[in-house]
Amino acid sequence: MFIDTHCHIHDQEFFNNEDAIIALGGAKDNDVNQLICIGTSLEDSKRAVRFSGLNKGCYATVGIHPHEALKLGESGIQSHLGQLDKIAGDDTVVGVGECGFDFFYNNEGDSLSLQERLLRGQIDIAIKHNLPLSFHVRDAFEQFWRVFDEYKGVEGVLHSFTDNEVNLTKALQRGLYIGINGISTFTKHEWQRDLFKSVSLESIVLETDAPFLTPVPRRGTINTPENVIYITRFLADLRGEESDLIAKVTTANAKKLFKI
Numbered sequence: 001m002f003i004d005t006h007c008h009i010h011d012q013e014f015f016n017n018e019d020a021i022i023a024l025g026g027a028k029d030n031d032v033n034q035l036i037c038i039g040t041s042l043e044d045s046k047r048a049v050r051f052s053g054l055n056k057g058c059y060a061t062v063g064i065h066p067h068e069a070l071k072l073g074e075s076g077i078q079s080h081l082g083q084l085d086k087i088a089g090d091d092t093v094v095g096v097g098e099c100g101f102d103f104f105y106n107n108e109g110d111s112l113s114l115q116e117r118l119l120r121g122q123i124d125i126a127i128k129h130n131l132p133l134s135f136h137v138r139d140a141f142e143q144f145w146r147v148f149d150e151y152k153g154v155e156g157v158l159h160s161f162t163d164n165e166v167n168l169t170k171a172l173q174r175g176l177y178i179g180i181n182g183i184s185t186f187t188k189h190e191w192q193r194d195l196f197k198s199v200s201l202e203s204i205v206l207e208t209d210a211p212f213l214t215p216v217p218r219r220g221t222i223n224t225p226e227n228v229i230y231i232t233r234f235l236a237d238l239r240g241e242e243s244d245l246i247a248k249v250t251t252a253n254a255k256k257l258f259k260i
């Protein structure tokens with residue numbers, strides 16, 4: 001059995017109700033029996049919680065993506081974090097995020113300080129509710145480690161990790177899991193594939209990030225959680241390991257991290 005540790009099928013911008021149910025059925029047919037629906041804003045987190053409450057095998061995280069920081073501003077961040085804290089106690093919630101830093105798309109003006117405020121607030125919520133975090137970090141690891149290292153006992157996953165060996169090593173030293181998705185199947189960078197090959201299985205969780213980042217051989221279609229099987233097959237080939245072993249170990253990792 002597989003777990004998709006990072007998807008957005010609750011997000012009605014991409015999946016209407018019918019599509020979401022079809023995606024869920026496809027996942028179950030392919031032995032992807034548990035999915036984690038990742039919140040990216042306050043409203044989206046509420047949807048993730050609602051969707052997970054209605055659908056067996058689905059769990060939610062509540063989080064606000066760093067892309068939201070500049071839009072929300074200081075007062076918006078404060079009020080949204082307050083409301084996020086309230087829904088973090090829901091039974092379906094297994095984590096906080098996705099949260100972090102993204103300087104690839106957002107590096108102007110007050111973005112750094114606002115993203116930092118937003119990240120710190122979510123780490124506080126995770127600690128308070130004893131939840132792991134799903135981190136989104138893009139082109140911003142220096143800032144991320146500076147903040148992360150101020151906290152003790154924070155557990156989580158670096159979702160969609162594509163950074164270099166130095167930051168991979170830092171993540172592993174800190175006990176973070178590495179979220180591997182379809183990028184592994186289509187990246188043009190040999191060094192990235194080498195990293196996906198070298199990470200110990202004990203530190204990997206699988207994810208699709210559906211509807212984005214569709215793996216080979218489904219490129220050109222909307223990504224759905226069942227495509228975790230193609231990521232697994234690709235990793236099996238790349239790493240010279242049995243698919244069954246990858247499924248077994250990464251599922252155990254995900255269960256341990258998200259306590260599901």
Ligand SMILES: [Zn+2]
Pocket residue numbers: 006008038098209
């Ligand atoms: Zn995502």
